[in-house]
Amino acid sequence: MKEIILAKYGEIILKGGNRPKFESILVGNIKNSLKNVAETDVRLAQATVYVEVADEDKMDIVMERLTKIFGIVTVTRAAVCEKNIEDIKAKAKEYLKKDLTDGKRFKVEAKRSDKKFPYNSPQICMEVGGYLDDEYPGIIVDVHNPDVTVKVEVRDFAAYVYANENKVQGQGGMPIGTGSKATLLLSGGIDSPVAGHMISKRGVEIDAVNFFSFPYTSDRAKEKVIELASILAQYTSKINLYIVPFTEIQLQIRDKCPEEHMTLVMRRFMMRIAERLAAKHNSRALITGESVGQVASQTLAALDVTNAAVDMPVLQPLIGMDKIEIIDRAHEIGTYETSILPYEDCCTVFTPKHPTTNPKRENIEKSERRLDGETLIEAALAGVEKIEVYPK
């Protein structure tokens, strides 16, 4: 039996006159994401994306990819029927054999967007429901509390049948490419990949920056960051990752600044360098993974001092989340297992014993003046390595 995948989108529907533009970006993203996976035909009509897959064995992988594309709310496989009621009934019976087992309570819901079809929606429900009830004597009609909702959609080119319960949740959000670009400060930790996912889910393209302190941080730590970027790229497509050599800055901070100021001075250097890279690559904002109070450098006073180092907006999508909530998200998006690999991050190597939790901006700035900031930043930028990271 011929099957198709139906992907429904969400928020784009609210876009009024801009809707066609958002739709065409979504379809472009879908085609791009599937091009190396399977031969497919992707069409959009009536708020639904229809994906035909040439090779039936590739249906599952295509489904899996579609659940990672921002903008899509649900994805389902469906049987393709001819637009006549007899074929719809026959296909519904055959296709839903595994769902309509004895004792199951069911109902039929129909949607007819082709108004020329001779049965209206209630009539389709009656016809198909009555037929299934006759053909499967063990099932029970229950319109209030069904186990299985049989969906029949009569559309322009064909009719489709599926069980609502077999729908898979998509990511939701907005298609990438509808919301300009931001630069994610990507550490090897749990938080920043989640922060990147949350902002890209709003349609924002992402560049990533990692600060790397060789030899204090190992090549394995770098591999871990690349791996995290490649997991994020499953949602965003290719990510440009900029690796910034940070050792010299950290050594100078350690040697010249008061120990309790080390972390904040370091964070401010990161922000400034990220801002320069962002501006160069047309990003409109920075993204970091802080949440209020999580560690000493994430008190409100410390966040103020850190963010004051830059003019660009700093997006901190995790700001009000608990660690447990962030970890749940990391599991959902698939970054957690990589994030907890034990390789050191550049910050963990130079962590003060007693970091200040209530810093004053002028004191931190005074510590900073012991360094030749501009020269250090330019040297770091001159050593940046760019890595194009593709979906894992």
Ligand code: ATP
């Ligand atoms: P994460 O889990 O993302 O590492 P964290 O809770 O360890 O966060 P901090 O170490 O205080 O927090 O860092 C705060 C934010 O600064 C991170 O979420 C990340 O955006 C950025 N950051 C920290 N270290 C690096 C690094 N080595 N490279 C790039 N960004 C970094």
Ligand code: MG
């Ligand atoms: Mg960290």
